[in-house]
Amino acid sequence: MSTVELTGIGLLTTQTAEFGDLPNAAVLIDGDRIAWVGPAGSVPDADEQVDLGGRCVLPGFVDSHAHLVFAGDRSEEFAARMAGVPYSAGGIRTTVEATRAAGDEALTTRVAALTKEMRASGITTYEIKSGYGLTVHDEARSLQVAAQFTSETTFLGAHVVAPEYARTPADYVDLVCGDMLAACAPYARWIDVFCERGAFDADAARSVLLAGGRAGLGARVHANQLGPGRGVQLACEMGAASADHCTHLSAADIDALASSDTVATLLPGAEFSTRANYPDARRLLDAGVSVALATDCNPGTSYTTSMPFCIALAVREMGMTPNEAVHAATVGGAAALRRNDIGSITPGARADLVALDAPNPIHLAYRPGVPLVSAVWKDGLRVH
């Protein structure tokens, strides 16, 4: 395998305690891994050298929450909501109809297009959830499509109750825990459940997570987005990797998160696009909770692939400093996926890096909406 030296890095934000922020730095890539980090000019000989002209470099973003397998367009619904029509979980069903009607190729083409956008925004690892099929067949093929793009696949049959089971929701939970899980588990690493009024209550959610665990899937929970509830407590009780949304939290919820290994994953794109109040990241950070930032990319409530946009919102709206927001979008996302090979720049980690047309990562929030990502490497290969 060949080595590449990235040099002329004006500021390297490694997101590690060991290296911290290094001015005038270089990184040596050996194959798909980072081999060396240090001052520019002192790097071992490399087969190739890339001069970054003073740009800042940070780890590739880790997007731990995305719904990319779907069909259809809900821009008119968005426009109506902005004009005053409130969001309800029922909107998901619009996408379910379109997704069931779409062929595998159409679904794959869409994921490929969104992948390209994500790369351009600096995301080098992303999770993909199913959840717009809601039949055994459509959930399984959604995950088969997802698995072509990422190893971080999540079975979300328990997104909402499938319309066919509207009058018999308990039967739908049985299906999710039974035949649907059996068909999906081979393509999934994780299981997730939307624990919210209008979706699944805590008891149903626990059944789903327990069944997933028996099938070897790690737990994730959509929790406390639309109002207070038992989702966060359930996530902590079940040892879930992540409780996602965390918009409405009690003091007990925060205590539970702080004393658990469960990451609080914040999704400000959803609050932006539903005109809801943002979660209070400051309160979580001050309590010692591990926080991740993710896009929640989905066609109903957060149709963005831009991690820089989420970072800007986290700073403007959620009380995070720019450095805390970048940490949450890298190290935080990695923790939410229980990965230690991504999210930081250190010897042995995957060579997933982002160079910005900016002198420091504060610019991600200071220059909102401006596409600052100038180059992206994933597993040592230039992908943008």
Add this chain to the structure above:
Amino acid sequence: MSTVELTGIGLLTTQTAEFGDLPNAAVLIDGDRIAWVGPAGSVPDADEQVDLGGRCVLPGFVDSHAHLVFAGDRSEEFAARMAGVPYSAGGIRTTVEATRAAGDEALTTRVAALTKEMRASGITTYEIKSGYGLTVHDEARSLQVAAQFTSETTFLGAHVVAPEYARTPADYVDLVCGDMLAACAPYARWIDVFCERGAFDADAARSVLLAGGRAGLGARVHANQLGPGRGVQLACEMGAASADHCTHLSAADIDALASSDTVATLLPGAEFSTRANYPDARRLLDAGVSVALATDCNPGTSYTTSMPFCIALAVREMGMTPNEAVHAATVGGAAALRRNDIGSITPGARADLVALDAPNPIHLAYRPGVPLVSAVWKDGLRVH
């Protein structure tokens, strides 16, 4: 001159009453002008044909308020402000020091870089203000730099009182109206004044605008950004083309705008980056006021070149519909510059057009942070 047909336009939003929104449309460009608009497949023969594959097309955005001639970086000040330090107009002085110290080439290089960003965000016409020189020499050279890039140049010597005149502000107003204006007028189309507590009061602002008018410059006013004040009334009284910011308005201010030719130019990037309350666009539109959206691109309080970002904020935060926001960013911006050759797609207008990777312009707000602009033509030439 050669003709180019843009065809395969899934939706053409002309921003004219005559054509409205046309599905399956084509546009014929003849040299630097639009020659014909109508259904795809019926266009006269063209020398060249560009198939847009179903993309939507809209007029190039018109950014009627930008401060692009400056040096220095204020990202640390931004981060401090987000951590709780309030914004004051005094921050401008940091940029004044850096701008005075910078050579013409450095200033020109920066404007060129920002121009490239603006083009990529779909902006085809932009205004540039001086205002970070605050000496006769530095204001004049700022405008000379600006005039290399745009005909919409604005003399803003009255941005803040120059530090040398802190104890004798009336003398600074005399300088602005005298020698500074004389040196700057040859390079400027407009004169602007920051009429706000901490900058210039209404009487000083009136003197500046009157002097500018005698030198042949049209009036613009920074008004009612940081609090209530007389700026909007002054703008209407003076027949200014635009009153900019309009964040704090009384009922009388809105009446004055509605019964004048003065456009209310809203700059939500400034509220985003100073964590201030947004102006109420709904109230202005409902009163019949002409509204423009602009970036306010500047290093202190709105360092964005993204009109799509401003559109998304206008929809999320200011009560505009996506279509109203696009109208304000095109027709509204043109009106704020008193231009009728830009901002809409109609025969005879300049061939300034934007194609989006999206089926409709709602996506500009529905997909926040995602760079959707796929192609930009200015004066008939592809510039992005």
